[in-house]
Amino acid sequence: MSDVSVETVADTMYDMVKEYHGKKNLKALDLQKAMIKKFGDDKVDKKMCKAAIRQLIDSGKCTYSYVGGSYIVLPPEKTE
Amino acid sequence: MTEKRQTPKLDELTKGPWPSFVTEMKKVQDNPMVNDLLGQLERSYNEKIGHWKHGGIVGVMGYGGGVIGRYNDLPDDFPECNEFHTIRVNQPAGWFYDSKTIRKICDIWEKRGSGLTNFHGSTGDMVLLGTRTKELEPLFSDLTSIDFDLGGSGSDVRTPSCCNGKARCEWACYDTMKICHEVTMHFQDELHRPAFPYKWKFKFSGCANDCVASIARSDCAVIGTWKDEIKIDQKALQEHYVNGGGVDIARDVVNRCPSRCMSWDGTKLEIANEDCVKCMHCINVLHKALRPGDERGAAILIGGKAPIIGGALLAFTLIPFIDIENSLEDIYEVVEEIWDLWGEYGKNRERIGEFIQRIGLGNFLEQVGLEPAPEMISHPRTNPYIFFELDGEE
Structure with missing residues (x-):
């Protein structure tokens, strides 16, 4: 489908989470929409975004948090 | 162990013939977490405010659900339940367990948490009440070793x-x-x-x-x-409900049919199946004579x-x-x-x-991509709020 790799999407998502840290909580869907907008729907799809989020979470670079809803955030040790 | 918390208000809930969560918690008050939990609850009853905060970043690696972070706002007064996270465990379909399995779960939970459980939460999961953050990963590992997994929580598919x-x-x-x-x-x-x-x-x-x-x-x-059609056994109807008595078919069945699709002349029950909404009422009452259809x-x-x-x-x-x-x-x-x-x-x-x-x-x-159907109504005999376009209309 694309020349954009899951790793690239994951890295871009990570940068976005870092940028918004302390300003706005981002949901998985916010990240997905932003990636499709950035790379174009011919290069990035939902499946790819899902895989990228999974990579971010499984690697420990990001974690889930619950504040009324579920959000993707930096783990506490990365924000200290 | 520290002194047992005195709980005069909670003790009122142990009186009478009814089951009581306080009675059950008091059985394990020797557990310091439960002792502090009872103390904190007594204090909430006195002050008429809750002392729990929930949410935050707490869970097991890779999962965004299954653990509900809980903390109290009185860590100095009730340190043993300062962290008191809830764990949702995906229940077996239909809640079938054998006692050996439940013992294994309880052994793990007494080792890793407060020992308090809720079988089952309103979503259906097994709910393990109260553990500390440092116990989450070992607990998850223990649960998966006996083939159990965490359930859902937060903005996800909750445990079906x-x-x-x-x-x-x-x-x-x-x-x-x-x-x-x-x-x-x-x-x-x-x-x-x-x-x-x-x-x-x-x-x-x-x-x-x-x-x-x-x-x-x-x-x-x-x-x-x-x-298809509700299956009627007219012979069983006569035997168990007409001659056997106990049910007034006209009053208890026919007149209570929500779509009025039944008739009863005193000897024979008839159902206009095209009008039946399959509510199960007649089958529940005349269970020896009626059955759902085959299709x-x-x-x-x-x-x-x-x-x-x-x-x-x-x-x-x-x-x-x-x-x-x-x-x-x-x-x-x-x-x-x-x-x-x-x-x-x-x-x-x-x-x-x-x-x-x-x-x-x-x-x-x-x-x-679904076509509207007459059954798509929120209440019987109400407008489905769908505007159908007539042929030729834009």
């Missing part, structure tokens, strides 16, 4: 639950436990990695008696029904919820009949279409029922 269907009930129109298990396995990613605007609950009932209250408590209710499947309903942000909603029919045991792939397809639409346009913390109310049922159906 079902009645015990064909295992114990002659009315089950499909194998609820099998379908519940298959749906649970199919949506593992959605269950453990929250990606929705808000929670999504599946519940599976084998018939319209709806023993898991799917119509009121789930976003997607799958309720067993049938397509069995399920109706898919959508939009039910208990009150949290908005008020309570009952689910309404989305698919009037489907041979569910042979059409699961079709269900997955429809559900994923709905998730896409809801994910794209749903507001934060907006349940699917509220979303449909906001955008209108007609628009919703058009977007998910």
